[in-house]
Amino acid sequence: MTDTRWLDPTEMAAWRAFLSTSHLLERRIEEQLKSAAGLTHPQYEILVRLADAPDRQMRMTELARGVVVSKSALTYQITQLEKAGLVERATCPSDDRGVLAVLTDAGMRCLERVAPGHLEVVRAYLIDRLTRDELETMTRAMSKTEQALRD
Amino acid sequence: MTDTRWLDPTEMAAWRAFLSTSHLLERRIEEQLKSAAGLTHPQYEILVRLADAPDRQMRMTELARGVVVSKSALTYQITQLEKAGLVERATCPSDDRGVLAVLTDAGMRCLERVAPGHLEVVRAYLIDRLTRDELETMTRAMSKTEQALRD
DNA sequence: GCGCGAAAGTTCAAATCTGAACAACAAGTA
DNA sequence: TACTTGTTGTTCAGATTTGAACTTTCGCGC
Numbered sequence: 001m002t003d004t005r006w007l008d009p010t011e012m013a014a015w016r017a018f019l020s021t022s023h024l025l026e027r028r029i030e031e032q033l034k035s036a037a038g039l040t041h042p043q044y045e046i047l048v049r050l051a052d053a054p055d056r057q058m059r060m061t062e063l064a065r066g067v068v069v070s071k072s073a074l075t076y077q078i079t080q081l082e083k084a085g086l087v088e089r090a091t092c093p094s095d096d097r098g099v100l101a102v103l104t105d106a107g108m109r110c111l112e113r114v115a116p117g118h119l120e121v122v123r124a125y126l127i128d129r130l131t132r133d134e135l136e137t138m139t140r141a142m143s144k145t146e147q148a149l150r151d
Numbered sequence: 152m153t154d155t156r157w158l159d160p161t162e163m164a165a166w167r168a169f170l171s172t173s174h175l176l177e178r179r180i181e182e183q184l185k186s187a188a189g190l191t192h193p194q195y196e197i198l199v200r201l202a203d204a205p206d207r208q209m210r211m212t213e214l215a216r217g218v219v220v221s222k223s224a225l226t227y228q229i230t231q232l233e234k235a236g237l238v239e240r241a242t243c244p245s246d247d248r249g250v251l252a253v254l255t256d257a258g259m260r261c262l263e264r265v266a267p268g269h270l271e272v273v274r275a276y277l278i279d280r281l282t283r284d285e286l287e288t289m290t291r292a293m294s295k296t297e298q299a300l301r302d
Numbered sequence: 303g304c305g306c307g308a309a310a311g312t313t314c315a316a317a318t319c320t321g322a323a324c325a326a327c328a329a330g331t332a
Numbered sequence: 333t334a335c336t337t338g339t340t341g342t343t344c345a346g347a348t349t350t351g352a353a354c355t356t357t358c359g360c361g362c
Contacts, residue, residue, distance in 0.1 A: 004267040011278050017293035018277070019196075022173035023219035024300040030350095039320080045170075060341060068174035073319050075342060091270045093323095097327045097340040118153040126169070127162050131294040135165045137288040140166035144280040149175040181320090191348080212310060224349050226312060231348095248310045248357045 025125060026118040032121045037114040042069055043077055044118065047086065047111045050103035059092065086110055176276060188265040193220055194226055198237065198262045201254035208253040209242065210243065221246045237261055 007015060026041065034038045039047075045067045050056050058066075064074040078101050081087035086107030092098030103111075130138070158166060177192065184190045190198075197220045201207050209217075215225040229252050232238035237258035243249030254262075281289070 004270065005274065006202040007270060007273070007278065010283070010286055010290070014290045014293075015273055015278060016280075017290050017297060020219055021297045021300070022169075022177075024297060026173075027219065028300055036172075039327090053199065054231045055234075068178065070320055071341065072321075072343080076318070094342095095328075095340080099341060119158060121337085122158070122166055123156065125299050126238055126296050127158065127166060127248065130165075130292050132161070134288055135161055135294045137285055138292055139165045139168045141159070141281050141289055142172040145277050146168060146172045146175060148276050148280065149172070149179055193348090210310085220351055222311065223313080223351075227348070243310095246310080246358075250311065 028125060029118070029121055033114070033118060036117045037110065039114065041079075042067060042073070043081060044111075044114065046074075046077060046081065046101070047103065047107055048115075049083055050087065050101060051108060051111055055102075056108070057090065057100045060101060062097050081107070179276060180269070180272055184265070184269060187268045188261065190265065191228075193218060193224070194232060195262075195265065197225075197228060197232065197252070198254065198258055199266075201238065201252060202259060202262055206253075207259070208241065208251045211250050211252060212250055232258070 010115065030041050033041055033044050037044075041142065049063060049066050051056055053148050060074055060078070064071050067074070069077075078087055078089065082089060086104060088102045088104055090100040090102050127135070157229070161252070181192050184192055184195050188195075197214065200217050201209055202216060211225055212222065215222050220228075226259060229238055229240065233240060239253045239255055241251040241253050243251050278286070
């Protein structure tokens, strides 16, 4: 509590810019996905992760960690996606406690249909505005923080 | 829809890192604020903005834009902060439709008490891990996106 | 002065998120 | 084998967010 280390102008500018931008971009993405496919951003991320996974399936806990969401939120969202026919639950062969979330064919098609429009937003507002150098610096910077927070 | 521009590995790495990091950091901050002061991150941001504003007061809409939250969410949060005695509502002299959110003395003291712990988290996971150069590059990159999204 | 499109805040219903509590199972130890 | 500790996924209650609908007020052109 003693001698607080405040942020100097450069640090403050960086933090403010990061904070505002992440929230603004999140809102824009949410809006695009909702209007284009009726999906939320977490739901879209779930589909992406599953599509990238071996056999298009993943354990619930691992998936929750990847998408950065609580276990209960994932339970809820997988149920929603199951109702929509995009994902199915399967029992885990190696662990009777476990549940596998599996991407269905319909889910894969949905993802392929939605991805272009989503990527266009990510490009238009972020990726395409940065130089190669800025992209790499950002990756390096973000990775440090991500690593530190994964504990 | 024709010829989708996918993200190459460098672009994808940058986007993934940004996305995960912002969510992880958000969760960590939320946790710290909740346990240290019973505040949510949006609530804390409201106090910060008001403390920085002339006369410690701001119009609702302007405040909502600053914190990047919907008008209805701000209405809700200001009501919460009012119950806690940290903020008050005042009528706007120049516009009868308007409402001013005003930071109380208790609100200012609360902020001064909570800020150090909050900044420690921002430093520990983000700011202190970046070089001066990375900080500046990040600010430049984020500002481009922020600017593009403020429309 | 009048009317009219735009803006400010609030209210409301619906959806979502989180943490705590819980039940079932795993894995290692005595 | 029986115990103990930790993990997994779900359920539940409570808090929060969002967009749409609505009321009131501005600002302007006529």
